[in-house]
Amino acid sequence: MIEIQGVTKRFGEFTAVNDVSLHIKAGEFITLLGPSGCGKTTLLRMLSGFETPDAGLIRIAGEDVTRLAPYRRNVNQVFQSYALFPHMTVRENIGFGLRMQKVAAAESARRIDEVVALVALQGFEDRKPGQLSGGQRQRVALARAIVPRPSVLLLDEPLSALDAKLRGQMQLELKRLQKHLGITFVFVTHDQEEALTMSDRIAVFNHGRLEQLGTTTEIYHQPRTAFVADFIGETNLLPADLIDLTGATARVRLEGGLELNVNAAQWPAGLRRASISIRPEKVHVSKQRVACENVFEARVAVELFQGVLDRLVLEFTGGTRLTAVVANESALLEAIHEGDRVWCGLHADDLVVVRTE
Amino acid sequence: MQALPSTSLTDSPHALRPRVWGWVLLAPMLAWLVLFVLVPMAILLVYSFCTRDDLGRVVFEFTFENYQRVFDPIYLRILGRSIGYAALTTGICLLMGYPVAWFIARQRENVRNWLLLLVMIPFWTSFLIRTYAWMTILKGNGLLSGLLLSAGVIPAPLEILYTPAAAIIGLVYAYLPFMILPIYGSAEKLDNALVEAAHDLGAGPVRAFSEVIVPLTWPGIAAGILLVFVPAIGMFAITDLMGGARVPMIGNVIHNQFIKAGNQPFGAALGIIFTLMFVVAYTLAQRRGRSSHP
Numbered sequence: 001m002i003e004i005q006g007v008t009k010r011f012g013e014f015t016a017v018n019d020v021s022l023h024i025k026a027g028e029f030i031t032l033l034g035p036s037g038c039g040k041t042t043l044l045r046m047l048s049g050f051e052t053p054d055a056g057l058i059r060i061a062g063e064d065v066t067r068l069a070p071y072r073r074n075v076n077q078v079f080q081s082y083a084l085f086p087h088m089t090v091r092e093n094i095g096f097g098l099r100m101q102k103v104a105a106a107e108s109a110r111r112i113d114e115v116v117a118l119v120a121l122q123g124f125e126d127r128k129p130g131q132l133s134g135g136q137r138q139r140v141a142l143a144r145a146i147v148p149r150p151s152v153l154l155l156d157e158p159l160s161a162l163d164a165k166l167r168g169q170m171q172l173e174l175k176r177l178q179k180h181l182g183i184t185f186v187f188v189t190h191d192q193e194e195a196l197t198m199s200d201r202i203a204v205f206n207h208g209r210l211e212q213l214g215t216t217t218e219i220y221h222q223p224r225t226a227f228v229a230d231f232i233g234e235t236n237l238l239p240a241d242l243i244d245l246t247g248a249t250a251r252v253r254l255e256g257g258l259e260l261n262v263n264a265a266q267w268p269a270g271l272r273r274a275s276i277s278i279r280p281e282k283v284h285v286s287k288q289r290v291a292c293e294n295v296f297e298a299r300v301a302v303e304l305f306q307g308v309l310d311r312l313v314l315e316f317t318g319g320t321r322l323t324a325v326v327a328n329e330s331a332l333l334e335a336i337h338e339g340d341r342v343w344c345g346l347h348a349d350d351l352v353v354v355r356t357e
Numbered sequence: 358m359q360a361l362p363s364t365s366l367t368d369s370p371h372a373l374r375p376r377v378w379g380w381v382l383l384a385p386m387l388a389w390l391v392l393f394v395l396v397p398m399a400i401l402l403v404y405s406f407c408t409r410d411d412l413g414r415v416v417f418e419f420t421f422e423n424y425q426r427v428f429d430p431i432y433l434r435i436l437g438r439s440i441g442y443a444a445l446t447t448g449i450c451l452l453m454g455y456p457v458a459w460f461i462a463r464q465r466e467n468v469r470n471w472l473l474l475l476v477m478i479p480f481w482t483s484f485l486i487r488t489y490a491w492m493t494i495l496k497g498n499g500l501l502s503g504l505l506l507s508a509g510v511i512p513a514p515l516e517i518l519y520t521p522a523a524a525i526i527g528l529v530y531a532y533l534p535f536m537i538l539p540i541y542g543s544a545e546k547l548d549n550a551l552v553e554a555a556h557d558l559g560a561g562p563v564r565a566f567s568e569v570i571v572p573l574t575w576p577g578i579a580a581g582i583l584l585v586f587v588p589a590i591g592m593f594a595i596t597d598l599m600g601g602a603r604v605p606m607i608g609n610v611i612h613n614q615f616i617k618a619g620n621q622p623f624g625a626a627l628g629i630i631f632t633l634m635f636v637v638a639y640t641l642a643q644r645r646g647r648s649s650h651p
Contacts, residue, residue: 050553070556071565077557083550087572096568100559148558 001026001184002047002152007056009042016042018208019056024152029178029185031195034205035231040188043205044154047186048077061151071100076145077154080161082137084129090140091116091125097148115143118177135166142174146181153178155187159194171197192232196220204228226354229277236278236322239356242267249348252276256318260346261293266353275356282350283324285312285342287335292345298322303338312336314344398632404625413619423626432610432627439607442521442596443589446528447536450585451578453529454536458577459570461537462544473541476534488527488598495523495599524600528589535584543577544570579642587635607631 002024009017017039024030032040045051046058049070058066065073076097084093091112098108116122119139129137138158145153155174159167175198178185189195195202195216202219204211204227212219212228223229230237240252243259250264252274260276268274284290301321302313310328315321322344326336336342408418426432461472479487494500495518502515517523551573555565571578593608600606605613607627614624 048553048557050556069561070553071559071561075557077554079550079554081548081550083548083554085551085554085569085573096555096560097558100564144558 001028001061002186003057003059004043004047005057005059007043007046007053007058009039009046009051010054015208017046017053020205020208020210021056022203022210022213024184024186026184027182028200029175029187029198031187031189031199031202032205033189033192033195033202033231034211035190038205039208040190040205041156044077044156044186044188047152048075048154049073074150075152075154076148076150077156078141078145078158080157082129082141082158082161084137084140084144086129089126089128090121090132093129093140094144094147096144101148111147115147118146118180119143134162135170138162138170142177146177146183150183152184152186155185157189158187160189160191167194174198196232202232204231206231221352223277223352223354226275226277226356229275229352229354234280234323234325236276236280236283237354238276238278238320238322240274240276240353242272242274254320256316256320258296258316258318258320260351261348262351262353263348266351268353268355271355273356275354277352277354278322278346278350280311280323280325282347283314283322284345284347285314285324285326285336286345287340287342289343290345293348294346294351296344296346298342298344300336300338300340300342303336310336314342316344401625401628404622405629407622407625409620409622413621415621420622423623424630426623427626427630432607435605435610436607436631438604439590442525442528442606443586445525446532446589447582447586449525449529450533450536451581454533454581455540455578458537458540459544462541462547463549469545473538476537479534484531485594487530488595491523491527491530492518492599495526518599519601519603521600521604524596524604524606527595527599528592531592531595532585532589535588536581539580539584540574540577542580543574547573583639583642587638590635591631 002022004020004022004024007017007020008015020039020043032043034040042051046053047060049065049068049072052067056066057064060073060075065075085096088096094112094115095108098111103111112125116125119142121136121139121143124132124136129140132140138161141158159170159174162170171194174185174187187195187198196219199216201213201215203213204219206227212224214222219228219232223232223235226237229235238254240254240260242250243253244251245264245267248264249261250267251259251261252267253259254276262276284292289295296316298314298316300312301315302311304311305328308328310326312324312326313321314324324344403417404415405423406419406421408416408420408422410416457476461469461476464472492499496502497514497516497518499518501517502511505511505515506513517526547570551569552565555569560568590606591608591611593606593612596604596606597609597612611624611627611631614620614627618624
């Protein structure tokens with residue numbers, strides 16, 4: 001559907017997008033994720049045509065659009081600020097694209113009614129954008145962008161201006177809409193939770209480069225770089241040195257002297273040093289010795305009560321610290337307290353080796 | 358407890374204060390307007406219904422004669438010409454000023470401020486000096502003619518001064534900033550995302566301009582048109598100095614009735630009609646503005 005090949009974009013000395021190649025499949029919901037300034041918005045703007053790449057090629061549905069003007073692309077965008085025309089009514093805003101395409105009045109009216117119903121804006125057609133709430137404006141922007149039936153819908157942090165509750169609601173609504181329409185969605189956000197909730201695949205960006213592309217579970221469970229592991233969800237990121245690599249197991253030493261067994265297949269060939277990413281929910285804590293590839297004794301340095309979950313900071317001999325998150329069951333809560341000696345188990349399969357920058 | 362609920366403030370007689378203060382602050386301006394606008398207008402209105410004696414002194418004797426004379430074809434033609442010149446001036450200012458205003462509005466802030474300063478620099482010099490400067494440029498043996506002669510573009514000295522063209526050049530020069538500044542004000546506020554949205558939805562440059570940019574900068578355009586058209590109709594100094602006496606404008610005629618011809622009642626009648634015209638034009642422009650911007 002969309003082929004991005006070796007695209008680079010510079011603004012003066014600053015390289016916003018650095019040699020990015022990405023293939024987006026038809027009908028998928030893909031999220032460009034990363035911190036601000038990582039190049040995700042610039043890449044989106046090159047898809048919509050507002051920026052032209054300095055190098056590389058962009059193809060949409062087989063057509064080379066690298067230098068094609070925005071108004072000649074069958075691509076529509078939902079803007080972060082919504083960019084609704086303040087001098088037009090909701091109906092006129094939604095109908096703008098159809099008017100530009102010279103769609104016949106009757107056909108246009110039918111399609112507007114259809115999309116108005118789809119985004120549940122009936123009764124608001126004659127209002128001006130200034131008379132709408134944030135959520136309603138968001139839906140007008142969405143309706144305006146989908147009514148011309150683009151092959152790709154680009155969404156530039158469209159939910160960032162909404163409050164948390166409405167945002168959650170709109171996430172589900174967007175996902176439903178995308179399934180219903182079957183349009184390819186390219187969604188830009190810096191919110192990793194939002195990306196995990198909505199996407200089929202996520203492309204993680206950092207400093208203008210594509211760090212990793214994968215399904216939500218791949219990105220979460222098998223991060224390839226320390227940046228991805230750290231940016232997506234919460235993790236314990238521990239630098240480790242390789243001390244032995246025989247058979248299916250690699251033995252590594254963490255700073256502080258703790259030694260772990262990890263799957264040898266995970267260890268990047270030729271490297272002596274990498275980082276181990278351990279998700280807090282994968283750290284098993286118990287008063288009894290647990291059966292795991294890696295079992296250590298630890299002291300509960302900090303205990304934080306967080307409602308559903310209990311957060312424990314474990315300290316090992318040598319000073320290494322790990323954060324663990326355990327379900328807040330009363331039995332466990334009663335059993336474990338700050339200062340207690342506990343057993344900590346780590347499955348080799350849960351230890352993800354990532355490259356350190 | 359030293360609680361001071363807000364109700365005690367609004368209930369107190371001090372609540373009236375902001376209102377009173379408002380009027381006190383407005384008083385100097387109101388006094389000025391009454392003294393130098395309302396009173397002169399009243400005098401003008403009274404004069405316009407009077408006659409004059411042989412020495413040109415105003416005689417308080419009621420007559421419609423002055424108004425009848427206003428609608429004499431001679432004066433209607435002059436009025437028509439004035440409107441035509443003013444409209445032409447306004448049109449040229451709009452065509453020249455809009456791109457400039459748009460360009461300035463799209464720059465970075467510090468560049469914007471410098472460019473705006475450049476637009477306003479001419480105001481630092483007296484208006485008359487600038488007009489005389491133009492006269493030296495445009496006259497037969499002046500700068501422009503000399504340059505074109507030495508470049509071989511024209512065979513004989515170019516006589517622009519004291520022609521309608523010179524009057525238009527002078528008017529456009531004088532009023533161009535009044536077109537640029539209000540349009541800049543509107544263009545600067547226009548969110549670039551709106552222009553991008555128009556392009557995104559399939560509008561080419563022309564459609565984006567007519568469907569989005571013009572309607573959203575209309576308040577600035579309307580203000581610019583008014584600020585140029587209204588004073589351009591009444592301007593007499595530039596047309597007198599640069600256009601010569603051959604093509605009098607309505608401003609020149611009124612000016613002459615008071616200063617040279619000594620017919621104050623007729624000049625007053627012309628002035629009253631002229632003012633009424635402005636009021637009508639302004640009202641129409643406002644209504645146009647409101648219908649496109651409810």
